[in-house]
Amino acid sequence: MTVNILFAAKPERWPTYEPLLQEALAEVGVDDYRLATDLPPEEVDYIVNAPNGPVQDFSPYTRAKAVLNLWAGVEGIVNNPTLTQPLTRMVDEGLTQGMTEWVAGHTLRHHLGMDAHIHGLNGAWTQDIPPLAADRPVTVLGLGALGAACAQTIAGLGFPVTGWSRSAKSVEGVTCLHGEDGLRDALSTAQILILLLPATPQTENILNAETLALLPRGAVVLNPGRGPLIDDDALLAALNVGQIGHATLDVFRVEPLPLTHPYWAHPHVTVTPHIASETRAKTASRVIAENIRRGEAGEPFLHLVDRDTGY
Known part of the structure; x- marks a missing residue:
């Protein structure tokens, strides 16, 4: 037939x-x-x-x-x-590879402090030596196919990686946590936080004023997952006081991101136009x-x- x-x-x-x-x-x-x-x-x-x-x-x-x-x-x-x-x-495999490339690239960018060099030192010969990857804890929220692949890629670069999911998971080379207590522990060490959770009623605004406060001061947030995972007002407030050092965001509640949105002009936000994984x-x-x-x-x-x- x-x-x-x-x-x-x-x-x-x-x-x-x-x-x-x-x-x-x-x-x-x-x-x-x-x-x-x-x-x-x-x-x-x-x-x-x-x-x-x-x-x-x-x-x-x-x-x-x-x-x-x-x-x-x-x-x-x-x-x-x-x-x-x-x-x-x-x-x-194509979608997964694209996501791991974006995540690895921006993780290394922030780990190495590349923005200062890209934008120019203006003659200031300041040697800010980053720690080795082994001393830069990374947390990945979401351990589905994309999250697990990204977590293992980052771990393969030498970063200590903690992964968190709503239910128990096991990913080789990654410390896996789950549940409410696990989330607090996963956030508490995350100098770089990567969001790869699905958008559900349970995950909406999972990054909010309370959870942002759990991160080490100056942490970097990468969101190639879903826009509704972040309470935008809470993230902007955390950026303004230095609790969050930088946010690199690829997904948003409204896309294309409106030209009037404060993310565009914020000095500690990088906007990428939903290109992390196609x-x-x-x-x-x-x-x-x-x-x-x-x-x-x-x-x-x-x-x-x-x-x-x-x-």
């Missing part, structure tokens, strides 16, 4: 994804299929979906075996009341194709979203 696959992302993505999905489907042995951007809903077997795409009402897709999300984040779709089909999130079409297509193969073979889907936890 022909497998009908609906590509439901923004139209400009289609010319890139069409040949790559065809190639990936061939690699996994799915040969009899129809791949299109417009199919009768009652005939669709799989929806390759972006939350900002054209499909917002999933109720007509009564035959669909799964909705295969192109994004790592699912907060924009997981609570859709019309979504009754299994939902998978995107976990792929879904790479080539590697993402392989994940999508493998999940379609699994669905047709009656095997469990990869990266199935737990509706109760929201990720």
